Amino acid sequence: MGPTNGCTINVNDLVVRLGDFTIHDGLSLQVHNGEITSVVGASGTGKSVLLKTIIGLITPVSGTIEVFGQNSKQLSSREAHEVRRRCGVLFQDGALFGSLTVSENVQIPIKEHFRLPQKMRAELAALKLSMVGLDADVGTKYPSELSGGMRKRAGLARALALDPELLFLDEPTAGLDPIGAAAFDQLLLELQKNLHLTVFIVTHDLDTIHTVSNKIAVLCEKKLLICGTLEEVSSFDHPWVQDYFHGSRSRAVKH
Amino acid sequence: MKNPKGWLEVGRADNTMRISAGGFWTIDQVSELQPAVDGLVVDGAADTEVDFHRIERMDTAGAYLAAQLLDRCDDSSACQVYSNQTVDSILETVRRYKTSAVSRPPALNTFYELIGRIGKATLDALDLAACFVVFIGAITRHLIITVARPARFRFSHTMTQIELSGFNAIPIISLISFLIGIVIAYQGALQLGKLGAEIYTIDLLAVTILREMGILLAAIVIAGRSGSTFAAEIGTMKINEEIDAMFTIGMNPMEVLVLPRVIGLIISLPILTLIANLFGVIGGGLMVWLVMDVSPPMFINQFINSLSPWTFWVGIIKAPVFAAVIAVIGCYEGMQVSGSAESLGTHTTRAVVESIFLIIVFDALFSIFFGVIGI
Numbered sequence: 355m356g357p358t359n360g361c362t363i364n365v366n367d368l369v370v371r372l373g374d375f376t377i378h379d380g381l382s383l384q385v386h387n388g389e390i391t392s393v394v395g396a397s398g399t400g401k402s403v404l405l406k407t408i409i410g411l412i413t414p415v416s417g418t419i420e421v422f423g424q425n426s427k428q429l430s431s432r433e434a435h436e437v438r439r440r441c442g443v444l445f446q447d448g449a450l451f452g453s454l455t456v457s458e459n460v461q462i463p464i465k466e467h468f469r470l471p472q473k474m475r476a477e478l479a480a481l482k483l484s485m486v487g488l489d490a491d492v493g494t495k496y497p498s499e500l501s502g503g504m505r506k507r508a509g510l511a512r513a514l515a516l517d518p519e520l521l522f523l524d525e526p527t528a529g530l531d532p533i534g535a536a537a538f539d540q541l542l543l544e545l546q547k548n549l550h551l552t553v554f555i556v557t558h559d560l561d562t563i564h565t566v567s568n569k570i571a572v573l574c575e576k577k578l579l580i581c582g583t584l585e586e587v588s589s590f591d592h593p594w595v596q597d598y599f600h601g602s603r604s605r606a607v608k609h
Numbered sequence: 610m611k612n613p614k615g616w617l618e619v620g621r622a623d624n625t626m627r628i629s630a631g632g633f634w635t636i637d638q639v640s641e642l643q644p645a646v647d648g649l650v651v652d653g654a655a656d657t658e659v660d661f662h663r664i665e666r667m668d669t670a671g672a673y674l675a676a677q678l679l680d681r682c683d684d685s686s687a688c689q690v691y692s693n694q695t696v697d698s699i700l701e702t703v704r705r706y707k708t709s710a711v712s713r714p715p716a717l718n719t720f721y722e723l724i725g726r727i728g729k730a731t732l733d734a735l736d737l738a739a740c741f742v743v744f745i746g747a748i749t750r751h752l753i754i755t756v757a758r759p760a761r762f763r764f765s766h767t768m769t770q771i772e773l774s775g776f777n778a779i780p781i782i783s784l785i786s787f788l789i790g791i792v793i794a795y796q797g798a799l800q801l802g803k804l805g806a807e808i809y810t811i812d813l814l815a816v817t818i819l820r821e822m823g824i825l826l827a828a829i830v831i832a833g834r835s836g837s838t839f840a841a842e843i844g845t846m847k848i849n850e851e852i853d854a855m856f857t858i859g860m861n862p863m864e865v866l867v868l869p870r871v872i873g874l875i876i877s878l879p880i881l882t883l884i885a886n887l888f889g890v891i892g893g894g895l896m897v898w899l900v901m902d903v904s905p906p907m908f909i910n911q912f913i914n915s916l917s918p919w920t921f922w923v924g925i926i927k928a929p930v931f932a933a934v935i936a937v938i939g940c941y942e943g944m945q946v947s948g949s950a951e952s953l954g955t956h957t958t959r960a961v962v963e964s965i966f967l968i969i970v971f972d973a974l975f976s977i978f979f980g981v982i983g984i
Contacts, residue, residue: 452949470640474670481673484706498948516636517668548702549669 362387362520362552368417370407377403379576390553392563395573401556405522409443439467442518446525448509450497456508457493463515482511503530520552527559539565617645625656631663634671646678657682661692672703744941751863766869774835775877786826786885790892793817798900807901812915814893823886824924828931832964836939839870840960843943844953871936878932879925919984927975931968938964
């Protein structure tokens, strides 16, 4: 393990292009150990692309990405495998495997990385499902039989299957009702506290940002505009940031 | 990265049972720790002391095991637990969420299960037949509506379908029938030659290609090519809720998706059959020229003589029927897709298998029919 300087993710001078379109141009971002960092930005600023680049689904044109202090470009395939084991990812619609039951979905990462008796695996899957607030009988169902919110929770259970140190969430509360979203936020806070998670969230949800985030990173004009606490960011002098945190939709949240 | 070991020790002092654990209680260790926990026998009468404070690291899997251990100790009269901060927070979380209810599909008696499966399959088959009849009815209804109000007919959609499933299939169908023509002519010349009836190779070729092979080849290629495409296209739209969206916009999927495909294929397949016939005869003619030294003018002469008035039409008449079978089954299976990628795969396969099967069945029925009316 290399030096981490307290940073779980260290992105430096990142340039990402999709086709002819430059998404990020010299973006740098640090995510510190044990913090929940929310990434916000207008639609199309490349929040999801940033997430996918960090977890290695998109290859950047230039720039370095260090996860757990290890440069993703210099890793052997075995080390990369090990880094991936320490990360959990929740995709936007859960991305559950449609041909497997929910319980089998949660067991998949365990099965892939460790040799455990079937009974223990099933019990751990039941534990994770109960942790994300799903009933035990949900485990036998198939993803197509679940509602959107339940799929999201099941996806989170799968992301948590291996007790990741670093959790990536792509719009975790989008499409949930406000009560469900608030419960999700509480769940996240509790899990983060008890499992000492570092969390990277891509979100539009102001409630999530206010409730759970330690740090907020604002993407704008292909770069990181600012990364700081809620107070620092909301007082930052930029029209988009001012509009975002002090616009009509944020009023209800701010007392 | 291999974690150091985790351990569990059981000792006894006076009337107290001492259980101490330490090291790494993590997911890579639990399979080794599990037997020790399972094998733990807690003496109901004795006091129990559980000491977790030498555990260096614990994850949820380890905590789950520790929680199992504590559950066993709860049976004893007095249980004292010592632990440290690392263990406390995670153990507390896991104990809160630990459920005894492990989701497991209900176990069934194999005999009843077998009977149940047969019953379910039978009901499913009946259901399928009923749904299929309804689907055919709906298509027919929309066909009649279209005839009554031609303005609603999706002309450009139909043209696109003719291009995609008809025009684009010309090269492959030409090539396959050309090759089959060669094969038939060669085998015919070889076998009939033994009887000294080589010249009847041309009659054989004419009847085989025009009555059966041309249409069958075209229909089977189209069933594999377009039947699967229809099912996959419509199925994907179903999964993405595009079909539902169409309904709410006021477009009828029957009218927009199904009819253009059915009509497009009914127009395309006879033309493709014509092309298959042409290339089959060219291939056969070429082979006859090479093997039997029959020049093209002679071939054409003998070929025309060998035709009865119906030979050509018997093949062509089947084409629209086969086209309707392929298109209707492809669209029907597409509409049956629900939810997962697996379902899409199953229905695409079924579209191809069912349509090829029905093509062969219909071909046999046509043979009987033509036999009875004597053409």
